[in-house]
Amino acid sequence: xxxxxxxxxxxxxxxxxxxxxxxxxxxxxxxxxxxxxxxxxxxxxxxxxxxxxxxxxxxxxxxxxxxxxxxxxxxxxxxxxxxxxxxxxxxxxxxxxxxxxxxxxxxxxxxxxxxxxxxxxxxxxxxxxxxxxxxxxxxxxxxxxxxxxxxxxxxxxxxxxxxxxxxxxxxxxxxxxxxxxxxxxxxxxxxxxxxxxxxxxxxxxxxxxxxxxxxxxxxxxxxxxxxxxxxxxxxxxxxxxxxxxxxxxxxxxxxxxxxxxxxxxxxxxxxxxxxxxxxxxxxxxxxxxxxxxxxxxxxxxxxxxxxxxxxxxxxxxxxxxxxxxxxxxxxxxxxxxxxxxxxxxxxxxxxxxxxxxxxxxxxxxxxxxxxxxxxxxxxxxxxxxxxxxxxxxxxxxxxxxxxxxxxxxxxxxxxxxxxxxxxxxxxxxxxxxxxxxxxx
Numbered sequence: 001x002x003x004x005x006x007x008x009x010x011x012x013x014x015x016x017x018x019x020x021x022x023x024x025x026x027x028x029x030x031x032x033x034x035x036x037x038x039x040x041x042x043x044x045x046x047x048x049x050x051x052x053x054x055x056x057x058x059x060x061x062x063x064x065x066x067x068x069x070x071x072x073x074x075x076x077x078x079x080x081x082x083x084x085x086x087x088x089x090x091x092x093x094x095x096x097x098x099x100x101x102x103x104x105x106x107x108x109x110x111x112x113x114x115x116x117x118x119x120x121x122x123x124x125x126x127x128x129x130x131x132x133x134x135x136x137x138x139x140x141x142x143x144x145x146x147x148x149x150x151x152x153x154x155x156x157x158x159x160x161x162x163x164x165x166x167x168x169x170x171x172x173x174x175x176x177x178x179x180x181x182x183x184x185x186x187x188x189x190x191x192x193x194x195x196x197x198x199x200x201x202x203x204x205x206x207x208x209x210x211x212x213x214x215x216x217x218x219x220x221x222x223x224x225x226x227x228x229x230x231x232x233x234x235x236x237x238x239x240x241x242x243x244x245x246x247x248x249x250x251x252x253x254x255x256x257x258x259x260x261x262x263x264x265x266x267x268x269x270x271x272x273x274x275x276x277x278x279x280x281x282x283x284x285x286x287x288x289x290x291x292x293x294x295x296x297x298x299x300x301x302x303x304x305x306x307x308x309x310x311x312x313x314x315x316x317x318x319x320x321x322x323x324x325x326x327x328x329x330x331x332x333x334x335x336x337x338x339x340x341x342x343x344x345x346x347x348x349x350x351x352x353x354x355x356x357x358x359x360x361x362x363x364x365x366x367x368x369x370x371x372x373x374x375x376x377x378x379x380x381x382x383x384x385x386x387x388x389x390x391x392x393x394x395x396x397x398x399x400x401x402x403x404x405x406x407x408x409x410x411x412x413x414x415x416x417x418x419x420x421x422x423x424x425x426x427x428x429x430x431x432x433x434x435x436x437x438x439x440x
Contacts, residue, residue, distance in 0.1 A: 039146070042143070057133055063135040158184065300407050
């Protein structure tokens with residue numbers, strides 16, 4: 001009898017209906033809980049559901065909703081702190097479930113450090129209303145939702161690019177708490193994983209610029225553009241060069257930096273404003289960077305005082321070449337001396353030869369250009385900004401001749417830029433000096 005009573009009680013217990021947890025007041029999109037300013041609010045996903053027409057969010061699980069209108073344009077941290085398993089926080093724009101657009105967000109570190117928490121940051125526009133969903137993955141639970149302003153650098157946006165003044169400059173900064181804007185390019189993958197800051201610089205003259213990220217670990221990349229808006233940007237072609245002192249690393253350029261980093265170069269036009277983007281396209285990499293810009297500019301002169309008659313008689317002609325570093329970067333140039341008939345680079349000067357070559361520093365060696373023209377290549381070595389090197393070349397000609405002097409960078413990679421009109425030189429910094437006339 002006792003056993004029968006126990007069975008009856010057990011069956012009766014099984015027939016008692018289970019009372020479902022009541023849905024949170026902000027379970028439905030239309031009943032989203034308003035929050036304002038930078039705030040913290042407690043909530044729960046226990047009893048929450050997924051409405052018909054609601055985005056799948058994170059693996060299609062249930063959600064609760066909040067609504068927040070940005071008081072100012074800024075970067076915002078949105079953080080959900082919970083011990084529930086893999087809770088996610090997402091943001092949308094739109095006034096109905098059918099018109100929602102997901103906001104691109106950059107992953108962040110949760111402020112509370114509790115496993116299961118989630119944090120992101122995004123760029124909020126003043127006056128825009130954002131719909132924030134807190135979504136559970138497997139286990140419902142209580143949470144704290146917090147919004148706080150991110151202290152982004154002033155030059156996070158293209159329109160607030162930091163002006164770079166007189167070169168040389170050396171900038172140490174970070175992309176932490178920055179975002180990429182709608183329409184911003186240059187990154188790989190999703191914009192939610194990218195961060196960037198902007199600089200602008202106006203070239204005072206036609207010149208050549210070296211820029212580098214010496215001292216940085218693998219992380220940020222530098223992109224150079226022309227244009228006055230994000231929609232009108234044109235990438236500037238630049239070459240990845242070896243360091244200015246020769247093959248190797250950044251140690252000679254910035255002795256205090258480590259040996260990592262890359263040096264690149266591009267040509268600029270006087271009066272043109274260049275937009276420089278420093279970009280991190282993987283938030284798991286180091287956001288700190290160094291940006292260096294220096295001008296690489298040479299000038300030179302060549303002189304000789306003998307008469308055309310003495311040249312015609314094959315008497316030795318002395319050419320005095322001066323190479324001046326007018327830039328802000330120590331450089332190692334290559335100076336090419338080419339002998340030919342006046343304005344006849346295609347015709348050889350039979351019998352001409354170099355008697356002696358004496359640079360004030362470095363060394364020169366005799367060569368033949370195009371297999372027929374007597375010449376020399378001089379490597380004077382490192383020339384600091386403001387310094388100069390003199391080269392004395394004695395040439396014994398067989399007939400009237402002229403001298404082409406081409407100043408090139410040892411590791412610039414431009415090749416030969418010789419022309420009988422310096423204005424036609426595609427790289428005006430690499431001054432091509434033509435001396436076709438002789439004094440009487």
